[in-house]
Amino acid sequence: MELNAGLVCRGLNFRWPGKNADEPPVLEAVEAVFAQGTVSLVTGNTGSGKSTLMHLLAGLLHPTAGEVWADGQPVSRWPSRHRDPWRRQVGIVFQHLALIPDLTVGENLLLPMIPRPITWSRMQEEIRRQLEDAGLSALADAPTNTLSGGQRQRLAIARALVARPRFVLADEPTAFQDDHHAARICAQLCDIAREGAVVVIGSHDPRLRSFDGIDRRFHLASATLTGAAVNQGAP
Amino acid sequence: MMPGTRYPPMVIWAARDIQRHCGRSMLLFACLASLVFLTAMALLFSQALDATWERLMDQAPDLVVRRIDGGGWAPLPVDVAMACAKKIPGVIDPTPRLWGVVPGPEGPVTVVASIAVVPESMLKGIPPPSAGQAVVGQGVARALSGGRLSLGSNHSVTVSVIHTFPADTGLATHDLVWMTPDDARPLLGLVPGQASDLAVHLFRREEERAIQADLAAAFPWPVRITDRSTSALNHHTRAVRSGGIAVVAGIPALLALLLIITGTVVDNTARQAYWGLLKSMGWTTADMVRLQVSRAMIVGIPAVVLGLASAYAAVFYPPAAGITAFWVTGGQHLPALTLVSSGAAMVMIEIAAMVGLPFLAAVFLTTLRAADGSPWTLLQADPWN
Amino acid sequence: MIWHPLTWAFWVAAATGGLLYATGAVQAVDVMLNWTPAHADIDQLRRERHAESAALLGHWALGFLTAAALLGLVGVALVWHRMVPGAMCGTGVLQAMGTDGSRAMIFWGVSLLILHGWRVLDGLDVQRPQGVLTRTGARLMISAAPFFLLAVFYSWQALMRVETVPTVSCCAAVYDRVLSGASESAALKSLAAICLWFSLAGGAALLALMVLKIRFPDRGSGAMPAIIAVLWSFAATVALKQVGSAYYYQVLSHPCPWCLFLPDYYGAGFFIFGGVAVVVMESIAIWLADRTRRRYPVLAGPAGKRIQRSAWGIVTAMIGFTMLALGPAIAWRLRTGVWLNGSP
Ligand SMILES: Nc1ncnc2c1ncn2[C@@H]1O[C@H](COP(=O)(O)OP(=O)(O)OP(=O)(O)O)[C@@H](O)[C@H]1O
Numbered sequence: 027m028e029l030n031a032g033l034v035c036r037g038l039n040f041r042w043p044g045k046n047a048d049e050p051p052v053l054e055a056v057e058a059v060f061a062q063g064t065v066s067l068v069t070g071n072t073g074s075g076k077s078t079l080m081h082l083l084a085g086l087l088h089p090t091a092g093e094v095w096a097d098g099q100p101v102s103r104w105p106s107r108h109r110d111p112w113r114r115q116v117g118i119v120f121q122h123l124a125l126i127p128d129l130t131v132g133e134n135l136l137l138p139m140i141p142r143p144i145t146w147s148r149m150q151e152e153i154r155r156q157l158e159d160a161g162l163s164a165l166a167d168a169p170t171n172t173l174s175g176g177q178r179q180r181l182a183i184a185r186a187l188v189a190r191p192r193f194v195l196a197d198e199p200t201a202f203q204d205d206h207h208a209a210r211i212c213a214q215l216c217d218i219a220r221e222g223a224v225v226v227i228g229s230h231d232p233r234l235r236s237f238d239g240i241d242r243r244f245h246l247a248s249a250t251l252t253g254a255a256v257n258q259g260a261p
Numbered sequence: 262m263m264p265g266t267r268y269p270p271m272v273i274w275a276a277r278d279i280q281r282h283c284g285r286s287m288l289l290f291a292c293l294a295s296l297v298f299l300t301a302m303a304l305l306f307s308q309a310l311d312a313t314w315e316r317l318m319d320q321a322p323d324l325v326v327r328r329i330d331g332g333g334w335a336p337l338p339v340d341v342a343m344a345c346a347k348k349i350p351g352v353i354d355p356t357p358r359l360w361g362v363v364p365g366p367e368g369p370v371t372v373v374a375s376i377a378v379v380p381e382s383m384l385k386g387i388p389p390p391s392a393g394q395a396v397v398g399q400g401v402a403r404a405l406s407g408g409r410l411s412l413g414s415n416h417s418v419t420v421s422v423i424h425t426f427p428a429d430t431g432l433a434t435h436d437l438v439w440m441t442p443d444d445a446r447p448l449l450g451l452v453p454g455q456a457s458d459l460a461v462h463l464f465r466r467e468e469e470r471a472i473q474a475d476l477a478a479a480f481p482w483p484v485r486i487t488d489r490s491t492s493a494l495n496h497h498t499r500a501v502r503s504g505g506i507a508v509v510a511g512i513p514a515l516l517a518l519l520l521i522i523t524g525t526v527v528d529n530t531a532r533q534a535y536w537g538l539l540k541s542m543g544w545t546t547a548d549m550v551r552l553q554v555s556r557a558m559i560v561g562i563p564a565v566v567l568g569l570a571s572a573y574a575a576v577f578y579p580p581a582a583g584i585t586a587f588w589v590t591g592g593q594h595l596p597a598l599t600l601v602s603s604g605a606a607m608v609m610i611e612i613a614a615m616v617g618l619p620f621l622a623a624v625f626l627t628t629l630r631a632a633d634g635s636p637w638t639l640l641q642a643d644p645w646n
Numbered sequence: 647m648i649w650h651p652l653t654w655a656f657w658v659a660a661a662t663g664g665l666l667y668a669t670g671a672v673q674a675v676d677v678m679l680n681w682t683p684a685h686a687d688i689d690q691l692r693r694e695r696h697a698e699s700a701a702l703l704g705h706w707a708l709g710f711l712t713a714a715a716l717l718g719l720v721g722v723a724l725v726w727h728r729m730v731p732g733a734m735c736g737t738g739v740l741q742a743m744g745t746d747g748s749r750a751m752i753f754w755g756v757s758l759l760i761l762h763g764w765r766v767l768d769g770l771d772v773q774r775p776q777g778v779l780t781r782t783g784a785r786l787m788i789s790a791a792p793f794f795l796l797a798v799f800y801s802w803q804a805l806m807r808v809e810t811v812p813t814v815s816c817c818a819a820v821y822d823r824v825l826s827g828a829s830e831s832a833a834l835k836s837l838a839a840i841c842l843w844f845s846l847a848g849g850a851a852l853l854a855l856m857v858l859k860i861r862f863p864d865r866g867s868g869a870m871p872a873i874i875a876v877l878w879s880f881a882a883t884v885a886l887k888q889v890g891s892a893y894y895y896q897v898l899s900h901p902c903p904w905c906l907f908l909p910d911y912y913g914a915g916f917f918i919f920g921g922v923a924v925v926v927m928e929s930i931a932i933w934l935a936d937r938t939r940r941r942y943p944v945l946a947g948p949a950g951k952r953i954q955r956s957a958w959g960i961v962t963a964m965i966g967f968t969m970l971a972l973g974p975a976i977a978w979r980l981r982t983g984v985w986l987n988g989s990p
């Protein structure tokens with residue numbers, strides 16, 4: 027198990043700022059390796075801290091103790107001037123999607139690409155490809171607020187994937203999907219992992235639990251992540 | 262989806278962002294354009310005044326010698342004065358001049374009788390008047406009755422006007438009446454052999470100051486000598502000041518308005534979630550500053566161009582120019598102005614510094630204030646949270 | 647003078663630049679005092695954000711203050727002499743300003759140089775996430791503050807003084823001095839000769855050093871080129887004023903540096919002295935990058951690249967300077983067969 031590739035949590039602790047010290051933390055001493063080229067599933071009850079873990083992995087939240095390492099670098103300790111551009115390698119699907127309602131579908135996909143040094147025509151090509159994968163090609167010019175809930179979620183996934191990220195963090199990616207589309211999304215995430223990305227899915231969707239493309243399964247309960255030790259050497 | 266283009270994606274996105282907030286951008290555009298218009302108008306006007314004066318005065322004498330006595334100006338005996346002036350080395354072609362201010366039908370006019378007073382550049386091929394005739398400036402021509410002009414109070418002289426000076430020399434010829442020396446002498450109270458003053462050119466203009474002292478000592482009566490650089494300096498100072506006052510009066514208030522509007526247009530808390538989202542997708546604070554500066558440029562550059570163009574029209578396009586001159590100078594007569602390119606370039610630089618820099622700084626500071634939080638805090642402004 | 651629009655433009659630029667600088671420096675104070683890298687407490691996170699925005703603010707402030715300084719330079723060299731009785735070029739304006747004018751220019755130069763040094767350090771610091779130079783950078787940025795304040799103070803004094811100035815003699819005074827005092831002019835001549843030869847030798851040495859730096863950026867000292875470059879810049883300025891400028895004016899005994907900026911000589915002064923400024927700035931960059939390379943091995947790679955880039959900058963600027971400063975003299979020599987002072 028190579029330590030240098032993938033996302034690694036080392037003794038990760040997280041407590042919401044401003045909460046009482048005697049309250050239990052959201053995450054405590056989490057050790058986990060999300061290896062390159064694998065799909066990991068993090069399950070847990072509502073309110074157990076799956077979304078919080080995703081945000082920690084994406085560098086949006088800061089751990090109160092411990093570190094997140096990416097590709098052998100302690101990114102969670104980096105100053106914001108370096109963490110912000112590092113996030114270009116991360117594609118995150120928010121649980122509440124966070125789409126911009128007055129932009130069209132295509133424009134929402136454009137947002138993560140603009141600050142990158144690629145040409146406009148390359149961007150358009152990537153968007154077209156991503157829309158096809160998400161089954162949204164016909165809706166490219168529709169305003170986002172005219173889409174159905176499931177379509178919006180597929181758009182949010184497409185936005186996370188459009189810039190070919192190295193780390194994909196998907197929070198409840200199948201919550202609003204029918205069985206057919208849920209399977210399609212899983213297959214899509216597996217393909218990304220086979221191309222070399224690190225995919226972490228946080229979900230309590232039972233359909234995902236039985237999906238066989240998942241390489242590793244973690245369970246989050248009472249602030250600890252279990253299942254981590256199964257396929258992992260000492261960090 | 263947008264068609265393929267050759268602009269950088271950041272600029273395209275900035276344009277799309279402007280389209281999303283069209284009203285605010287229009288407000289900013291109008292504010293910026295009018296600010297540039299007002300500033301540029303005042304500055305262009307003073308520059309043009311200055312350049313025009315310089316062009317007209319290009320051939321003016323370097324030094325002018327007048328005789329003075331207890332009562333003020335006194336007539337200058339031509340032969341003595343010429344002999345004295347020629348003794349000084351470095352002085353070339355001293356020329357006696359006949360001119361003076363006399364009462365006209367509508368206020369005083371300047372009567373000139375020797376060509377030395379009126380620089381060549383103003384004549385533009387007008388034939389000199391013969392006895393009983395006169396060439397007059399635009400201001401005098403307006404008050405004419407039937408092509409005849411009568412001047413003077415006790416020794417009144419009436420001449421017929423054969424020409425008027427061209428309008429674009431108005432700055433120097435507005436109240437001028439050019440007539441023959443014989444017609445002018447009684448008006449000016451001179452006898453033949455006397456002149457109003459002596460105009461002198463110098464071999465080396467740098468020696469102006471040294472020669473002034475020599476000249477003053479060479480004449481047998483007290484004289485007063487005026488040099489060109491002093492009068493040019495005074496004029497330059499006046500022209501610049503007229504522009505400066507207009508700037509000082511109106512600009513700071515407008516600038517403050519611009520800063521406030523920029524602040525509200527660029528920054529509003531509803532966009533915090535937007536910034537947070539962009540950061541979570543790999544945008545840096547510097548990227549956001551680039552986006553906002555691109556936005557500001559897309560709105561600002563056309564606004565500045567429009568403001569400059571309309572200021573140019575207001576100063577140099579005849580009908581509007583009259584109103585402008587009246588406004589800036591407080592009701593003096595209107596010269597037709599010329600612009601020199603170096604002056605125009607200077608105005609551009611001054612506008613860029615006085616309007617452009619504060620505008621950019623306001624855009625930058627408001628963006629920084631809005632966008633430099635941590636992405637998580639910014640995302641919390643999302644109504645979903 | 648206070649009415650001249652360019653004066654207003656200068657003050658507006660200086661004020662906005664100063665505002666940006668002050669905002670940045672205030673944020674840098676926190677960074678300078680309490681920076682604790684590799685900690686993740688709330689205060690350190692705030693400091694990181696402060697460091698980031700202070701860096702952005704510093705870059706913008708440097709741009710704005712440079713613009714202000716250039717506006718002031720344009721004013722002195724090209725514009726304000728028309729407001730000063732007797733002045734024909736920047737010499738007259740500076741005479742009218744008294745010592746305050748030269749002081750203002752010196753302090754502007756020093757504060758811009760310090761900010762330039764900060765920019766070099768910041769450019770190296772962003773290359774690696776460890777932030778080893780963040781604290782030094784913050785300190786350097788703040789240390790420009792007193793110089794900047796003095797620059798503003800003396801600029802104000804100088805500009806106010808021009809308002810009520812009697813006639814100045816401008817570069818005519820230079821004529822007089824050179825033509826009258828024979829003994830003084832002999833001393834001046836030997837000084838000019840020394841400076842000319844030193845500037846030629848120093849320039850050659852600097853060029854050789856730079857070629858070495860381009861080949862081997864991580865060897866040799868960085869202080870040496872900086873010292874040579876600073877000394878060279880003085881010698882070159884004097885040599886240019888006493889010797890080189892004569893071939894622009896095509897008269898001897900008018901060693902006025904400011905007339906070179908006038909449009910009559912195609913504003914050559916801007917390019918010539920710009921070249922000198924680039925040499926000094928880039929040599930300081932080399933010095934700082936070399937220090938960084940020695941102290942922080944993590945930054946050795948980026949520092950080496952920076953040294954190479956600066957060395958290229960110096961070489962380019964030296965070539966441009968030499969062509970502009972010596973070109974007219976060589977052209978004159980080729981055309982007439984003698985130098986301007988008659989010697990073959
Ligand atoms: N912004 C916040 N401030 C304070 N506490 C929060 C915040 N967001 C979430 N929490 C708390 O943190 C804990 C974990 O929340 P989180 O959103 O990570 O759960 P989750 O596992 O994603 O749940 P779900 O399955 O419902 O999405 C919860 O107890 C919640 O109350």
Ligand SMILES: [Mg+2]
Nearest residue numbers: 076077121197
């Ligand atoms: Mg959740």
